[in-house]
Amino acid sequence: MYAFNYVRAGSVAEAVQAVPGGNFLAGGMTLLPSLKLRLARPDQLVDLAGIPGIAGIEEVGGRIVIGAMTRHSDVASSAVVRAKIPALADLAGGIGDPLVRNRGTIGGAIANNDPSADYPAAVVGFDATIITDRREIPAAAFFTGLFSTALQPGELVLRVSFPIVHRAAYVKFPSPASRYAMVGVMVVQAGRDVRVVVTGAGPCVFRLPAFEQALVANFVPAALEGLTVSADGLNQDLHGTAEYRAHLVSVMAARAVAQAQGR
């Protein structure tokens, strides 16, 4: 690691004021490994752990609101998340391993927008709202590309607000080594709408409108028979080819529908 100054922010205002030239530090599960590799040279790390009021889970008027500093393990074991949106608890409980889940946070995961990260599929699938220190950003506008988001430099995610929907399920095919999603599919049925969202397969999360229309007509796995995804532009690495990932998308989507049906 290159040298940096360490700042422990006591409030949102302090964090935002201290960050120019540096980085926010949440769970550190992505940032610290990248600093060890000297991929970045921040002047300071602004630790968010001491800021009151940005960790924790609340049910407010038909929505589940999760503070940015909430650990994956706390979302996975939350009684209210398990009861109201079990797909989200499953997703959080399947991130990495228990040790990663004990440190990693939802704010860090979405700000980082790794193409193989799990949370972006839920944020888009549920049409969640991202609340920052300066505005509210709808999920559809948040994830803009490979490791990029709509966040401005120095903008701090405070909370993510998920509507409670009728039913949903998330199924992923994890990389056997890291447990990141080679392909993960979130299927959400919210009123008359269905959203099918894919992570891991491409440079950024994306929806599958053809799959969604088929499921609006008939919410059963068989509705997806014959629907395929083109391998063009999908990720290709030592874990699998683009064609393999394209195939996995259809398989994971059908499994997610089957799981959601049982809810």
Added chain:
Amino acid sequence: MSVSVALEVNGRAVSLELDPRTLLVELLRRELRLTGTHVGCDTSQCGACVVHVDGRAVKSCTMLAVQAAGAKVTTIEGLAQGEQLHPVQAAFRNCHGLQCGYCTPGMIMTTVDLLRRNPNPTEHEIREGLEGNICRCTGYQNIVRAVAEAAVTLREAPAASASA
């Protein structure tokens, strides 16, 4: 720049001036000479470095020492009560849950946390719970057996783990 870091390690208050880059595992091994916590990969993969921070099992190679300021840290050295091994340590010994022993401190610290959250895990849950700990010797069979045995001991005598 240096930062002051005050924390509690295995029940003992510790206060140090450190470069903010110092990792928690470096504080433990280098500054405090608690070398039971191992470094296998230094890249957040293997779990050899697992310790408890305020009761949660974490990878100490992927946490700054200063992030643990004010926290209570428990390492493998903090589990036994004098000569009496912690039930998880005893089970790893009974079941031959180790060969070279490199991964063992991390395996044991992860197991203590796992059994606290889930006192009666299935074999599948044990294997999932150890997802973040890699062993290159044992093939895991006896590790899983050790965790299952420790679960039984702890359910029968829960007080044994209360201190850790």
